[in-house]
Amino acid sequence: MAVSIATFKGGVHPEYFKELTASLAVTPVEPPKQVVIPMLQHIGAPCEPLVKPGDRVLVGEKIGESEAFVSAPVHATVSGEITAVAPHAHPSGQMIEAITIESDGEDSWEQPAAVEFDWEKLSPDEIRRRIREAGIVGLGGAAFPAHVKLAPPEDKPIDTVILNGAECEPYLTADHRLMLEQPQQIVTGLLIMLKILGAGRGIIGIEDNKADALRVMRQEIEGRPELKVASLRTCYPQGAEKMLIEVTAGRTVPAGGLPMDVGVVNHNVGTALAIARAVTEGRPLVERVVTVTGGGVARPANLLVRIGTRVGDLLELCGGMKEDTGKLIIGGPMMGLSQPHPDIPVVKGTSGITVLSDEEFELEEATACIKCAKCVDSCPVNLLPLFLAEAAEHGLIERAEKYRAADCIECGCCSYICPARRPLTQWIRLAKAEVLKRRRQR
Template sequence: MNIGRAIFKGGVHPEYRKELTASLAVTTPPVPQKVVIPLQQHIGAPCEPLVEVGDLVKTGQKIGQSESFVSAPVHASISGQVTAIGLYNHPLGRKITAITIEGDGQDEWDEQANSVENPDDRSPEELRKLIREAGIVGMGGATFPAHVKLSPPDGKMIDTVIINGAECEPYLTADHRLMLEKPEEIIFGLEVIMKVLGAGRGIVGIEDNKPDAIRVMKQVAEGKPGISIVPLETKYPQGAEKMLIQVTTRRRVPSGGLPLDVGVVNHNTGTAVAIADAIQKGKPLIERVVTVTGEGVRRPANLMVRVGTLVNELLDFCGGLKEETRKLVIGGPMMGLAQPTTDLPVIKGTSGLVALTVEDVELSESGSCIRCARCVEACPINLVPTFIAQAAEHEYFSRAEKLHVTDCIECGCCAYVCPARIPLTQWIRIAKAEVLARRKG
C-alpha cells in the first residue's frame, strides 16, 4: 500500500527510542501549587501583563496580551494569587518576564462561553478571533501564533491544510498519544482550520512507525469530506514543514518562501486539539501533553501538564532524574534545547523533556573533516554542510551565503551523521545568524 509513496531526499534514521512512552496513556498530575507563566511563549511581540502582584486570578483568565498582530495572549493555568512579576528562566536560554501564581488549591475556572458543535455555526472571522484569544501557538515547538497562519495575505489562496502527525523526533510520543486519545478533536480542529482558510483539502501526515495512530485517525476521518490520512515513511526530518508538504502534496516550497506560497498551511496535532478545545469548550491554551522521557528519567510518562508548571516538579512527579543524567533537553534530541537548570517553566511549545545519560552525551572533541560526504547525503535541503561549516570557521560569511546557508532548516542531520564529530549544525547556525544580521544591515 505504501508503494509509490513520495519520499524526500536525505534525512537520517536515528534510534527512535519511543518505546519508553509510546504505550503509556496520557495521565494528569495533580494541579501544581505554583506556576510561572512567561509573557512570551511565542514568536512575535511579548505580552504586557494585565494583572499586578497581589491580584487574585482564576484558571483560564487572560493575564497578558499584546496589541501587536504577531503575538498570542497568555492565561493563568491555575487559580490563586499573583506573587511576582519579573525575570525568570525560560527554555529559550535567557530570562524573560514571567508572572508567578501561587495556587489556592481550588482550580476555580474563569467562565467559559463557547459550545460550538459545528464550525459552520461561526464565521471564519469569529473563529480566527476565538483562536487568537485562546492564545494558541504552534505546539510542535516553533510556537508561531496560530491565528497569523490562519490570516493569509491578500491574493494568497490556500487550498490544503496539513496536520503534522509525523512526530519524527526520537523519544517524543505526545502527538502519538493525542492521535490515539483525541482523534475527534484533531479532526474537528482540522475542519475549523479548513473553514477559516476556505481550504477544500485536509491531510493528516503520520509516520508509519505509528500504525495504531494511522488506524484510529482513519476511522475518525472516514466520511469527512476532503480529509485524508496519509502514512509517511519513518525518516527524520519527515515532520519538517518543507518535507511534509513535498511528500503529501508533491509541491516544493520555494527557497526563501513560505508554505502559503504553494497554497498550504501546516499545523501540529497539538495545535489542532488546542483549537478544538477553544472553539468547542471556550478553553484557552493552558495545558498540553508533554512527554517526559529519556534513559535518565526514572518513570517516563506522557503527561497533561499545565503551562507554567516548573520542570523540576514535573521531573519529581516522574521519580526524578537518575544519577547518570548528563543533559536535559526541552523538545526532541535532534532540535531541542539543552537546559542548564531544571528551575524553569513548561511553556506552550514544550513537547518533551528528554533526560540523556552519560552513554548518550558525547563529550569527544571534533576531528578534521574526512570529506566522507555523509552530511551532503543527509541534508534534506540539498546544501553542502561541511563547506558551509568551513566557511563559518574561517568567518568567510560571504561564501556561506553563496552556499545558501539561509536555507538551512537546522534539522541537525548533518551533525548527527558526521563521523568526525564536527558540530556542523552549530557552525551553520553561527553563519546563518551572521548572514541574516548583515542583510538587515
C-alpha cells in the same frame, strides 16, 4: 507494518526510543502549587503583563497581552494570587519576564464568554478571533501564533491544510498519544481550519512507525472525502514543514518562502486539538501534553500538564533524574535545547522533556573533515554543510551566505551523521543568524 514509500531526499535514521513512552496513556497532572508564566512563549512580540503582584486570578484568565498581530496572549493556568512579575529563566536560555502565580488549591475556572459553540455556525473571523484569544501557538515546538497562519493575505489562496502527525523527533510520543486518544477533536480542528481558509483538502501526515495512529486516524476520517491520512516513511526530519508539504501535497515551498506561497497551511496535530477546544468549548491554552522521557528519568510518561509548571517538579513526579544524568533537553534530542538546570517552566512549545543518561550521548572531540559527504547526502534542503560550516568557522559570512546558510532548517542531520563528529549544525546556525541579521540591516 506497511512500509510507505513517501519520503523526501536525504534525512537520517537515528534510534527512536519511542517505546519508552509510546504505550503510556496521557496522564493528567494535578495543578501545581506554583506556576511561572513567561510573557514570551511564541515567535513574535512579547506580551505585556495585565496583572500585578497581589492580584487574584482564575484559571483561563488572560494575564498577558500584546497589541501586535504576530503575538499570542497568555493565561493564568492555576487559580490564586500573583506573587511576582519578574524575569525568570526560560527554556530558550534567556531571562524573560514572567508572572508567578501561587495556587489557592481551588482550581476555579473563568467562565467562557462565548455563547455559540457550534463551530459550523460561526464566521471565519469569529473563529480566528477565538483562536487568538485562546493564545494558541504551534504546539509542535516552533510556537508560531496559530491565528497568523490562519489569516493569509488575499493574494495567497489556500487549498490544502496539512496536519503534522509525523513526530519524527526521536523519543517524543506526545502527538502519537493525542492521535490515539483524541482523534475526533483533531479532525474537528482540521475541519475548522479548512472552513476558515476555504480550503478543500485536508491531509494528516503520520510516519509509518505509528501504525496504530494511522489506523485510528483513518477510521476517524471515514466518510469525509476531503480528508486524507498519508503514511510517511519513518525518516528524520519527515515532519519538517517543507519536507512534509513536498511529500504529502507534492509541492515545493520556494526557498525563503512560506507554505502559503504554494497554497498550503501546515499545523501540528496538537495545535488542531487546541483549536478545536478553543472554538467549541471556549477553552484557552492552559495545558498541553508533554512527553517526559529518556534513560535519565526513572519513570518516563506522557503527562497533561498546566503551562508554567516547573520542569523540575515534573521530573520529580517521574521519579527524578537518575544519578548518571548528563543532559536535560527541552524537546527531543535532534532539535531540543539542552538546559543547565531544571528550574524552568513548561511553555506552550514544550513538546517533551528528554533526560539523557551519560550513556545516551557522547561528547567527543571533533576531528578533521574527511569529506565523506555524508552531510551532503543527508541534508534535506540540499546544502553543502561541510563547506558552510567551514566558512562559518573562519568567519566568512559572505561565503556562508553564498552557500545558502539562510536556507538551513537546523534539523541537525549533518551533525548527527558526521563521522568526524564536527558540530556542523552549530556552525551553520551561527552563520545563518549572522546572515539574517545582515539582511535585515540592508
